[in-house]
Amino acid sequence: MAKMFQPPKDSFQSRIKSRYFATRRDTIISIVFATFVAWVLWSLIGWALLNATFAPNAGDICREDLHGGACWSVVSTRWRIVLFGLYPFEEQWRSALACVVMVVVGVLSCLPWFWSAKRMAPLWVVGFAVFYILMRGGFFGLSEVTEQNWGGLSLTIFIFAGTSLLGMPLAIIFALLRRSELPWIARTMALVIDTIRSLPLLSIMFTFAIVLPFVLPDGWTGDKLYRVIVGYALFFACYQAEIIRGGMQSLPVGQEEAAKALGLGYWHRIGYIVLPQAFRNALPPTVNQFVITVKETSLVTIIGFFDVMASGRAASGTAEWNFAVIEMYVFVGLIFFVFVFSLSRYGAYLERRLGVGKR
Amino acid sequence: MTSFLKDTRVRDTGLQAAFVGSILLLFTVFIVTARSNLEAQGLTSGFDFLERSTGWRISFSLIEYSTSSTYARAIMVGILNSLFLGAIALPLATVIGITVGVMRTSGNGMAELVGTTFVELFRNVPLILQLLFWYTLLLALPSPREVEPIFGSIAFTGRGIYIPGLNVTGGSVFVVSLVVLAGFGLSLWARSKRWPDLQAGQAMRERRILWGLVAIVAVVTLWIGRIPDTPLISIPQQKGLNFREGIRISPELTACVIAISIYGAAYIAEIVRAGFNAVPNGQTEAGDALGLSNWQIFSRIRLPLAIRIVMPTLINQYVWLFKATTIGIAISFTDFFMVISTSINQSGQTLELIAILMGGFLIINYTISWVLNRVNDAIKLKGTQLRI
Numbered sequence: 139m140a141k142m143f144q145p146p147k148d149s150f151q152s153r154i155k156s157r158y159f160a161t162r163r164d165t166i167i168s169i170v171f172a173t174f175v176a177w178v179l180w181s182l183i184g185w186a187l188l189n190a191t192f193a194p195n196a197g198d199i200c201r202e203d204l205h206g207g208a209c210w211s212v213v214s215t216r217w218r219i220v221l222f223g224l225y226p227f228e229e230q231w232r233s234a235l236a237c238v239v240m241v242v243v244g245v246l247s248c249l250p251w252f253w254s255a256k257r258m259a260p261l262w263v264v265g266f267a268v269f270y271i272l273m274r275g276g277f278f279g280l281s282e283v284t285e286q287n288w289g290g291l292s293l294t295i296f297i298f299a300g301t302s303l304l305g306m307p308l309a310i311i312f313a314l315l316r317r318s319e320l321p322w323i324a325r326t327m328a329l330v331i332d333t334i335r336s337l338p339l340l341s342i343m344f345t346f347a348i349v350l351p352f353v354l355p356d357g358w359t360g361d362k363l364y365r366v367i368v369g370y371a372l373f374f375a376c377y378q379a380e381i382i383r384g385g386m387q388s389l390p391v392g393q394e395e396a397a398k399a400l401g402l403g404y405w406h407r408i409g410y411i412v413l414p415q416a417f418r419n420a421l422p423p424t425v426n427q428f429v430i431t432v433k434e435t436s437l438v439t440i441i442g443f444f445d446v447m448a449s450g451r452a453a454s455g456t457a458e459w460n461f462a463v464i465e466m467y468v469f470v471g472l473i474f475f476v477f478v479f480s481l482s483r484y485g486a487y488l489e490r491r492l493g494v495g496k497r
Numbered sequence: 498m499t500s501f502l503k504d505t506r507v508r509d510t511g512l513q514a515a516f517v518g519s520i521l522l523l524f525t526v527f528i529v530t531a532r533s534n535l536e537a538q539g540l541t542s543g544f545d546f547l548e549r550s551t552g553w554r555i556s557f558s559l560i561e562y563s564t565s566s567t568y569a570r571a572i573m574v575g576i577l578n579s580l581f582l583g584a585i586a587l588p589l590a591t592v593i594g595i596t597v598g599v600m601r602t603s604g605n606g607m608a609e610l611v612g613t614t615f616v617e618l619f620r621n622v623p624l625i626l627q628l629l630f631w632y633t634l635l636l637a638l639p640s641p642r643e644v645e646p647i648f649g650s651i652a653f654t655g656r657g658i659y660i661p662g663l664n665v666t667g668g669s670v671f672v673v674s675l676v677v678l679a680g681f682g683l684s685l686w687a688r689s690k691r692w693p694d695l696q697a698g699q700a701m702r703e704r705r706i707l708w709g710l711v712a713i714v715a716v717v718t719l720w721i722g723r724i725p726d727t728p729l730i731s732i733p734q735q736k737g738l739n740f741r742e743g744i745r746i747s748p749e750l751t752a753c754v755i756a757i758s759i760y761g762a763a764y765i766a767e768i769v770r771a772g773f774n775a776v777p778n779g780q781t782e783a784g785d786a787l788g789l790s791n792w793q794i795f796s797r798i799r800l801p802l803a804i805r806i807v808m809p810t811l812i813n814q815y816v817w818l819f820k821a822t823t824i825g826i827a828i829s830f831t832d833f834f835m836v837i838s839t840s841i842n843q844s845g846q847t848l849e850l851i852a853i854l855m856g857g858f859l860i861i862n863y864t865i866s867w868v869l870n871r872v873n874d875a876i877k878l879k880g881t882q883l884r885i
Contacts, residue, residue, distance in 0.1 A: 157606035164605050171607035315516075322513040326520060333855070336862045338820040341834060341854055348838075352534055352847050353527040429621075436623040440827050447626060467630045471622045478621040 186468075201461060212462035213469045216453040220470065223289015223444045229281065233292045236272040239265055240295045248484055254414075262303050269299065285363050289444035291473065297367055297435045297445065302428070304371035309378035314408065316383055334376040340437050342373045347441045366438060370431075378427055385420030386412055421492060425485035432478055446470055531848045538845060546846045547572075553843060555831045557747055560667065568840055575836030576857060582753055582832060583819045589758035590818065591811075594765025599795075601766065602773040612766065619763040625827050627760055632752035632828045641739045650732045652740060658751055659733035662744035669722025673715045680711035689875035749830040753822070761818045768810050772803035805877055812869040816862050833857060 158168040189207025191200050192214060200209035213220075221237075222230045243265030252258050273292060276282040288296065315327040334342065346369030351359040359365065389412065397407040417424070439448040447470055453459070454466035535542050547569040555562050558574045559581060600612035619627065638644075638655040646652040652659040663670075684707055695703070733743030776799050784794040823834040837854045841847050 157604075160604070167603075167605050168607040171605075171611050175607070175611060320509050320513050323516045326517050330520070333859065336816070336820075337855060337858050338823040338834065340823045340826070341837075341851075341858070344834075344838060345851055348841070349847050349851055353531040355526070355530055433621075433623040436625050437824075439625065440824075447623070447629075451629070463633050464630065467626060467633065471626050471630070474623055474626065475618075475621050479617065482621060 208465050208468075209462040210465060212454055212459045212465050216459070217469075219290065219453040220446060220450050220466075220473075221291045223293060223449045224287045225289060225292070226281075226283060226287065229275070229283060232272045232275070232280065232283075233288075233290075236269045237292050237295055239268050239272070240299050243299075253417075255409075262299075266299055266303050269296065285361060288363075290449045291446045293443065294435050294445045294447075297363075297370065297438060297443075298432055300364075300367040301370045301374050301431060301435070304367065305374035305378060308371060308375035309382060310413065312375050312379035313382040313386065316379060317386060331376045331379060334373060335380070339370070339373050339434055340440060342369050343437060343441055345369065363443070366441065366443070370435075374427070374431055378424065381420045381423045381427060382413075382416055384423070385416035385418070388419045389415050418492070422485055422489040425481065425488060429478055429482045429485065432481065433474065436474070446473060528848065535845070540845050542846070542849065544849055546844050546849070549844070551840070551843065553839065555836070556829070557750060557831055568844065571836050571840065572833070572853060572857075575831060575833040576861075578831055578836075579819075579822050579825075579833040580861070582750065582757070582822050582825065582830070586754050586757040586761065586822070587815055587818055589754065590761030590765055593758060593762035595769050597762060597766035598769025598773065599800075601770045616763045616766050619759050620767070624756060624760045624821055625824055628752055628756035628824055628827055631755045632748060635748040635752055641735065644735075646733065646735075650743070652733055654740070655748070656739065656745070657748055658746040659740045659743050660746065661730055661732045663719065664724045664728065664731050665719050665722040666724060669718050672718050672722075676711055676714050676718070680708060683707060685872060685875045749825070749828050752828055753825045753830050757818065757821055757824070760821070761814070764814055764818075765811065768807050768814060769803060771810075772807035773799060775806050776802045808869075808873045808877065812866055812873065815869060816865055819862065819865060820858070 159165045184207065186208050190210050191207065192210045193199075194211060194214040196209075196211040200211055218227075218230065222233045225233045243261060246252055246261060247258060252261055271277055272280070273288060273296065274283060274285075312327060312331060315323055316331060318324045318327070343366050346365045347362050350365055350369075393411055393415065394407060397411045402411070436445065436447045438445050439451075444452070450466045450470035451463075454463045459466075532542050548567055550565045551568055551571050552564050553571075554564055555571065555574055557578060559577045560570075560574060562570060562574050597612045597615050600608040601616070603609065636655050638653055641652070641654040641656055641659075644652045644654045646659070650661045684704065687703070687707070731742040731744075733740040733745075780798050780802060781794055784798050789797070822832055825832040826835040826838065829835065834854065837850050841850050844850070
């Protein structure tokens with residue numbers, strides 16, 4: 139009905155007028171902001187493109203700073219350190235391939251066809267195994283490269299993938315325990331989840347990396363990298379469990395009651411009725427949680443890992459390049475931006491698509 | 498035997514006992530191992546170490562601290578620094594966030610473009626990267642010798658920002674901030690308990706009296722707390738290679754404030770935007786019909802409603818942002834977390850210090866959400882008022 143009475147489509151001119159020059163105040167605001175945008179764009183283009191130095195190994199030219207622009211030379215010379223860290227030079231193709239595999243896994247899991255435990259779990263397990271074999275080597279004639287030599291983007295991706303792979307099942311378990319009908323289990327789980335959620339991620343990572351060996355019997359501790367991943371997964375699981383629980387709570391009670399009336403057991407009810415619908419309800423906040431998780435992997439820098447942030451700092455940290463730190467931060471920032479921005483756009487798209495039925 | 502196991506009550510009790518027991522067992526293992534490890538190092542567990550002196554420096558402190566101060570004092574310094582950072586960065590993030598949120602819902606194409614760019618840029622890059630970026634920029638400011646102070650009193654240098662300050666004791670500043678906080682608390686209390694029923698004019702008069710009293714007490718306290726034989730206002734002056742007098746804001750603090758407030762603002766802007774979009778159009782149209790100006794509609798109808806709608810989300814955001822202040826350790830800002838991690842390195846009392854860290858954050862976060870929930874209760878729409 140509403141469609142029939144819509145006014146005729148506005149002309150281009152009137153749209154411009156109503157968007158930018160509706161009132162005198164709007165005109166002033168538009169002009170002020172337009173000037174600001176033009177100024178920022180102009181200085182940015184001047185700094186990043188027109189006056190910049192792109193050629194590799196041009197540190198001397200940059201140092202004398204003939205044109206006052208950015209020195210992308212630091213990136214074109216030392217990008218390998220940022221992407222691969224201390225990974226052996228001849229083997230870096232493996233690191234790159236492993237990253238591509240994991241990114242493909244990430245993109246595939248955005249396709250609705252994969253949205254079931256039977257497809258998503260094998261996808262991630264296989265993807266992660268391929269990633270690990272490629273990085274670690276020791277099989278199929280690949281030379282062995284231990285975790286100490288991993289670094290750069292591949293380490294960041296490894297921590298993120300490990301956290302997701304471990305954290306997601308953990309989150310489901312936590313959510314089910316939190317919702318358990320047995321009061322003591324539900325209460326204890328609630329206490330654990332609330333406590334971990336009120337702590338900063340950094341302190342969790344720090345505890346797992348540095349404190350845990352101290353409070354665990356010898357031989358239980360494992361490598362520092364895996365301890366941090368376990369800690370991060372625990373943190374992730376506590377947040378994700380609350381998201382899943384929210385998704386479960388928004389299910390009509392009738393769904394579970396109907397399943398009970400049909401005589402389905404607990405696992406059938408959870409596996410076929412509750413969780414699929416809960417995940418669908420919780421999809422936008424879940425994607426948002428992944429966005430935050432990608433960003434916060436960069437915290438491992440502080441506890442001494444050589445991830446893409448730390449290797450970016452190291453790449454511009456030598457005496458030769460110490461004047462080009464900002465350029466390196468911009469480069470690392472762009473890497474993160476590409477991943478995080480596309481993921482958050484995807485989340486916004488999902489929210490719109492899932493909302494279609496409700497409108 | 499099998500029938501005994503099939504009894505649901507027995508099974509439920511057993512399961513619960515096993516679950517709680519296994520978690521307790523885990524903690525017992527932690528404590529026993531930690532204790533034996535401590536004994537191997539010749540240390541004793543317990544909180545006695547808090548009375549020992551630390552022997553290390555802290556670069557930024559609100560209360561008196563020296564290398565001979567105790568661990569307890571050092572931790573206090575850290576907590577105060579974290580709270581100080583939060584007290585500056587969170588309100589700043591709110592102000593920037595609301596501004597950007599308003600820009601994004603203003604209907605003006607240019608303002609929306611700037612607002613959207615701001616949000617997408619700062620929300621999609623890790624906080625720690627932004628922090629290091631601002632810190633590098635701040636350190637790259639010219640050295641104090643080359644800086645000509647703005648208005649003769651404010652100087653932006655690579656060693657920090659110098660601003661004029663008051664020559665008063667720290668205690669009196671503390672009392673003044675308490676008085677101002679009490680003023681806020683009282684006005685919120687009065688707002689929820691008393692002012693809704695009062696005539697607008699009388700409520701305004703009482704509000705004026707309240708804030709007038711706060712101002713008088715503040716001025717008097719500062720006057721009493723003056724440091725003798727110095728001018729009341731100290732203005733930074735160039736002396737040799739550096740500035741003397743005035744207040745120096747360290748680049749670490751400035752970088753933390755900039756990074757956290759901008760990162761937080763990007764999130765708050767999105768929350769505020771959602772709030773504005775949730776205000777029904779009928780409200781704006783009713784305001785139009787009453788002949789209110791655009792500004793009146795915005796400041797009297799849309800903003801108050803939007804803030805009330807998003808308040809619960811904002812509270813979570815504040816708790817989350819406060820946790821983000823721990824990032825300061827990346828540039829050696831001596832916050833709570835940094836003091837704890839240094840103490841662990843220096844004293845080896847790992848478990849106790851981690852317990853203090855966790856306890857501290859639990860208390861602070863629960864306090865933030867408790868206080869803000871009280872604020873929410875005070876300002877939220879009551880049953881007799883309009884529902885949206």
